[in-house]
Amino acid sequence: MARIFKTKLSQRRWQNFKGNRRAYWSLWIFGILFVLCLCAELVANDKPLVVKFQGQIHSPLLTVYPETYFGGDFQTEAVYSEIETQCLIKTGGLEICYDDPEGVIADADDGVVEGRTIQQGWIIWPPVPYSFNTINYDVDKAPSTPDASHWLGTDDQTRDVLARVIYGFRISTVFGLVVVVISSVIGIISGAAMGYFGGWVDLLLQRFVEIWDSMPLLYVIIILSALFTMTLPILMVLVILFSWMGLVGVVRAEFLRARNFEYVRAARAMGVSDVKIMFRHLLPNAMVATLTFLPFQITGAIGTLTTLDFLGYGLPPSYPSLGELALQAKNNLQTPHLAFTAFFTMAIMLSLMVFIFEGVRDAFDPRKTFK
Incomplete structure (x- = not known):
């Protein structure tokens, strides 16, 4: 692993990423926030x-x-x-x-x-002496506005909003990253097989993707939520099953374009296996187009979780959720601090992640160099 990061190609990509100052500083800011939220029990408890x-x-x-x-x-x-x-x-x-x-x-x-x-x-005590489910019985009015005890106020159950934001940030980020990584792997493998082999493989997989993509995710989750209680792993699996098609078309087009290049024919004539040709020679050419869609994938995954929680079909109410916080803001318009907290948390989180993935895309693009 250390040898990989010492190669000239890896160093050039890292320099390209650092050259994008917006992505570089976004990575630092998001990394600090994410580490703090991963240790949420040490920060808010x-x-x-x-x-x-x-x-x-x-x-x-x-x-x-x-x-x-x-x-x-x-x-x-x-x-x-x-x-x-x-x-x-x-x-x-x-x-x-x-x-x-x-x-x-x-x-x-x-x-x-x-x-x-x-x-x-x-x-x-931790810096925030409340957990995400701590009910403060000393609060007279719920939801309460920010004060010295609750820096972002409390929700309609007198739970500390800052603690719920910290835990909700962790859940949303982990959910988005896991969904994007797994769905991207499935989508890349499927698109690569369709574009490289073509013929019946391409035809059958295209028909399957068309049929599967026509199934409405929201309706499926509504039906399943009536059958059993939603949990974070179950919701991850459901979103992955309906989000892996996003990269199939892009990867398929890149493999269709490059599968008849001279170096691919030469490698095939030398007896190189199809798997090596696909993932060692063709996939790097498709990485730029693939990484271009990753910011949309990550924001879409987090947005899906927030939307489902807002509509009441996502995680149970006991989970700290940004969507549930937005729902409380809608139901308590007299306390705008809930709306401002939900909005700025989502806006900052998604903006940082989009900037980071834009930098990753530029790092893998051989045509871009930064000084």
Whole structure:
């Protein structure tokens, strides 16, 4: 793998990509955002990152601790957002935390409570102390406008919008990338076979593509959603089944044009296998035309997921979804922060991905060089 990136061709392509400043900086910005969203549990969570209790370090993200472990009364998992639980952690499990937790916490900062020296504990929270499904019962009105506690406000169930955007960004990006990669592989292989072999192979596959492409994706998903609950893997498979035809025509045309070139005939006369000719000699010539469509493929995949969630036929409501956020914005016009958040999140995400794939297209184009 390292040898591939050290070749002159790979270095020239990387220099071409870097020469497209818009694509280069978009890659950096999107990469930072994507890494942060991949680590969403470390950025937005209603569980602390690290807890020190009775001199020991604990990680609630990795281990489930019941409330009784900290000196509470319940066997269920501790709710760290409750002030009583925080008081128990900071005082080493003193039972008086249930009487006046705020006063006990204030005394605990001095290291002495009711004349006793305590084992002081502490809590380190993520930057956003809410998960995508955390309901804040202290909010009086839902949805609420942005404030110091909720930087982008809350939705109609008092869930933090910023946390849902972070998790929704991850789901949308992973969904779009997986769908585009798998559907592109299927479409390229199908188009290559149709263009290279021609004849009956081309005729039969064209008729199949025409019939399959005429099936409406939305109606199929509506029917299937009535039969079973949609999940992210199931929705991925359904979208892939109906999106792989986008590259078939482009790849087929390129292979039809190049299959009778002199170097292809020479390779065939030398006994080179059809698979090597197709994917080692012909496919690189079709890459520029193929990569031209990738920005439309990625935006189409993410747009499909957002549309299905907006219409209520996509992921379940428990999933953090940008489409569900847009639906809440439509239903709560009196709080425009939901609409602005959904719009700018989608616009920034799709713009960055389009700029990146435009740079990838230019990098593979031998006619373009940047200084």
